[in-house]
Amino acid sequence: MGRYVVRRLLQMIPVFVGATLLIFLMVNVMGDPIAGLCGDRECDPATAAQLRHEFGLDKPVWQQYLTYMGNVFTGDFGTAFNGQEVTELMASAFPVTIRLTIVAILFEIVIGITLGVVTGLRRGRPVDTGALVVTLVVISVPTFVTGLLLQLLLGVEWGWIRPSVSSEAPFDELIVPGLVLASVSLAYVTRLTRTSIAENTRADYVRTAVAKGLPRHRVIRKHLLRNSLIPVVTFIGTDIGALMGGAIVTERIFNIHGVGYQLYQGILRQNTQTVVGFVTVLVLVFLAANLIVDLLYAVLDPRIRYA
Amino acid sequence: MRGATHARWIAGAAAVALAATACGGGGDDDGDGGSGTGDTGAVLSSSWGDPQNPLEPANTNEVQGGKVLSMIFRGLKQYDPKTGEAEDMLAEDIETSDSQNFTITVKDGWTFSNGEKVTAKSFVDAWNYGASLENNQKNAYFFEYIQGYDKTHPDDGGKQTADTLSGLKVTGDNTFTVKLTQKFSTFPDTLGYNAYAPLPQSFFTDHDAWVAKPVGNGPYEVDSYTKGSQLSLRKWDDYPGEDKAQNGGVDLKVYTDNNTAYTDLMAGNLDLVDDVPAAQLKNVEADLGDRYINTPAGIIQTLSFPFYDEEWGKDGMEKVREGLSRAIDRDQITDTIFQKTRTPATDWTSPVLGEEGGYKEGLCGDACEYDAAAAKKLVEEGGGLPGGQVKITYNADTGSHKQWVDAVCNSINNALDNDKACVGNPVGTFADFRNQITDRKMSGPFRAGWQMDYPLIQNFLQPLYYTNASSNDGKWSNAQFDKLVDEANAESDTAKAVSTFQQAEEVVRDNMAAIPLWYQNGSAGYSERLSDVSLNPFSVPVYDQIKVS
Numbered sequence: 001m002g003r004y005v006v007r008r009l010l011q012m013i014p015v016f017v018g019a020t021l022l023i024f025l026m027v028n029v030m031g032d033p034i035a036g037l038c039g040d041r042e043c044d045p046a047t048a049a050q051l052r053h054e055f056g057l058d059k060p061v062w063q064q065y066l067t068y069m070g071n072v073f074t075g076d077f078g079t080a081f082n083g084q085e086v087t088e089l090m091a092s093a094f095p096v097t098i099r100l101t102i103v104a105i106l107f108e109i110v111i112g113i114t115l116g117v118v119t120g121l122r123r124g125r126p127v128d129t130g131a132l133v134v135t136l137v138v139i140s141v142p143t144f145v146t147g148l149l150l151q152l153l154l155g156v157e158w159g160w161i162r163p164s165v166s167s168e169a170p171f172d173e174l175i176v177p178g179l180v181l182a183s184v185s186l187a188y189v190t191r192l193t194r195t196s197i198a199e200n201t202r203a204d205y206v207r208t209a210v211a212k213g214l215p216r217h218r219v220i221r222k223h224l225l226r227n228s229l230i231p232v233v234t235f236i237g238t239d240i241g242a243l244m245g246g247a248i249v250t251e252r253i254f255n256i257h258g259v260g261y262q263l264y265q266g267i268l269r270q271n272t273q274t275v276v277g278f279v280t281v282l283v284l285v286f287l288a289a290n291l292i293v294d295l296l297y298a299v300l301d302p303r304i305r306y307a
Numbered sequence: 308m309r310g311a312t313h314a315r316w317i318a319g320a321a322a323v324a325l326a327a328t329a330c331g332g333g334g335d336d337d338g339d340g341g342s343g344t345g346d347t348g349a350v351l352s353s354s355w356g357d358p359q360n361p362l363e364p365a366n367t368n369e370v371q372g373g374k375v376l377s378m379i380f381r382g383l384k385q386y387d388p389k390t391g392e393a394e395d396m397l398a399e400d401i402e403t404s405d406s407q408n409f410t411i412t413v414k415d416g417w418t419f420s421n422g423e424k425v426t427a428k429s430f431v432d433a434w435n436y437g438a439s440l441e442n443n444q445k446n447a448y449f450f451e452y453i454q455g456y457d458k459t460h461p462d463d464g465g466k467q468t469a470d471t472l473s474g475l476k477v478t479g480d481n482t483f484t485v486k487l488t489q490k491f492s493t494f495p496d497t498l499g500y501n502a503y504a505p506l507p508q509s510f511f512t513d514h515d516a517w518v519a520k521p522v523g524n525g526p527y528e529v530d531s532y533t534k535g536s537q538l539s540l541r542k543w544d545d546y547p548g549e550d551k552a553q554n555g556g557v558d559l560k561v562y563t564d565n566n567t568a569y570t571d572l573m574a575g576n577l578d579l580v581d582d583v584p585a586a587q588l589k590n591v592e593a594d595l596g597d598r599y600i601n602t603p604a605g606i607i608q609t610l611s612f613p614f615y616d617e618e619w620g621k622d623g624m625e626k627v628r629e630g631l632s633r634a635i636d637r638d639q640i641t642d643t644i645f646q647k648t649r650t651p652a653t654d655w656t657s658p659v660l661g662e663e664g665g666y667k668e669g670l671c672g673d674a675c676e677y678d679a680a681a682a683k684k685l686v687e688e689g690g691g692l693p694g695g696q697v698k699i700t701y702n703a704d705t706g707s708h709k710q711w712v713d714a715v716c717n718s719i720n721n722a723l724d725n726d727k728a729c730v731g732n733p734v735g736t737f738a739d740f741r742n743q744i745t746d747r748k749m750s751g752p753f754r755a756g757w758q759m760d761y762p763l764i765q766n767f768l769q770p771l772y773y774t775n776a777s778s779n780d781g782k783w784s785n786a787q788f789d790k791l792v793d794e795a796n797a798e799s800d801t802a803k804a805v806s807t808f809q810q811a812e813e814v815v816r817d818n819m820a821a822i823p824l825w826y827q828n829g830s831a832g833y834s835e836r837l838s839d840v841s842l843n844p845f846s847v848p849v850y851d852q853i854k855v856s
Contacts, residue, residue: 030736030738030739031739033738035739036736036738036740036741036742037359037360037738038368040755040778042741042745042777043445046460046461047443050441051443082357082359082361083360083361092536151570152570163567164562164567164571167536167561253564254567255567256563257561257563268704268705
């Protein structure tokens, strides 16, 4: 197990370097960011040159990349164009997005899995058909439509929630945005769980458990669910990274100042330091989530062992 | 419609609740009727965008940061929120005999909100800081007319040989002199711009702390500033000026999307939005009634041309440019695309200047009137479109430019009876768009917008059309125009200077150096709690005059 973890951690290094290099190149291809800094007029050449020098933009890209990576290992992610340290931006953005992701994941786990188990056990019944139709609708409607609709109905028409999230972004204000963010994945989790459960209800070990005379809830929880969860855990695990990076639409609609917002601003202003910094961290989150998923397999199913 | 009334009810309820709780804070709720009275202790909330640069007077060149500076700073001059006229604020007196050497006296009795006195030195230090290359101030060019600028800010990027401007001299506690490199009669009127604001010593001694929580001398002081999310301004009780804040303060809240800000206004969570999203223009009157403001601002949009391009720069092309101008149905586009938040342009300035300031309705004449037949004829006479097609370049990331560029092209195509006469050419980001302009890569007309720095006709002409001027993106150059501008700047009689500038503007017209499209309005919407809301000529709300009930 220990060797497996070490090997996985080592594998992360090339992925990490490759991903950051790609992002670095992509942002640089977009051209000179200083040009957009002076508004609808040309920066005077001397100031532009000075700024370029200050942000290290006057060096060749490979050198910029090396300097950047060198600094990253000492925890210095550079400075954004508005004079703020990128680490400072991260410190304000990541906690918000992490809270939002936690809410979304909780929705996925609680509602998604429960609904999946219920429908999986009642295949072909009205509950099952109903849930299938609902999930189909959720999957086919884009997130921004769901978001704006809920914002309008709950926020403006009925006044149940505030249409925008305040800058502190506490958990209770994130419930609706979290639901919106989770909606599509939620539908997938439901369908995945349902199929998995439906398949495993006919498995030998379930029949054995029932034949032993175990109570129904014990059969479902300890035998059926535990074995059916492997694909679901894989999905939710990879979804953590996707949710954090993909929250741009939701964060924009509900005015949440999280990672999506910072990334959006960074791209608009072509701020290499911000974009690369945030993406670097997101890549790390993604890799870590994947590792945890793989480790969880062993917990769920002891037959899966890692050498 | 039903939604609208509902939202109004919520907003009303919220207003009542807020008014009931907010009165505790030192306000005088004498309440003698009418909307004219306000609770001077009550705080209002307003939408805001994250400023692009650190909040320093000489480093802020966009509206969002400028908004804050105009609340926490007062300069030598102040532009009247209604007429745009430059009036003395901290300036006791600005004297000159030759339009080149100025003696400025600062009023006594002004202090910064930290108690420090505002003296001549506060201005001179601030201007020297702004002009010095090593401070990277993006508005440094505002000091380019002051003698010694070339030493503190060498244009070739070489090392600066002086830290201070030789043209600035402190001659007493409250007096200083300014020596310009050329005659510039309207120079005093430019001094209301934020870049010329005075700075306290703490700006220089502990710069990081100052930027984290700016200290100025305006009617508001910064209470707290959380970058990227909120800036809380509170009324400065000891403010010595006449224009004291009529409310207890303003909370500027950063919105990622102006649609969300509008939704928040509808739900009663926000008092003021100063940018009504384009998608809501159709509903805004029904939603807000007379709480929607739509007034002209000092912004004009034009199409510029690459005069460095062989095809576009050659003689005779002015006919093609005029033909294109006549092929654009401005009335229809401003009505349908912009819902009347733009006014078809008939000159190259802005109506906010007023007639005395140099705005001249109809100066463009026929050249700005839609006439398909004339347009076709002019384009043919001029030798046809270069390459048989014009591509209008614009940035697609902000400001929904695609819609109007497509409409303009459609109008040109119809007028010229040619499906392929005009196409839009989107560029991904604003920075890339600016890049292509700076690198002279434009091959046809491109979007240009000009928001005035100060309400002077000079500001609408010189930076844009003077040879090698800072914003002359098309690199247009005309000796007669330059000569007239120089003459106007040397003219000490304001009325004469303005009319000389207008002659220069006629040169722009005769050559069609840029096609004027429309004047942009400022738009705002506010909640029932507020009254006396107005926008100044820069399309920024006049925050200090807003009353909260």
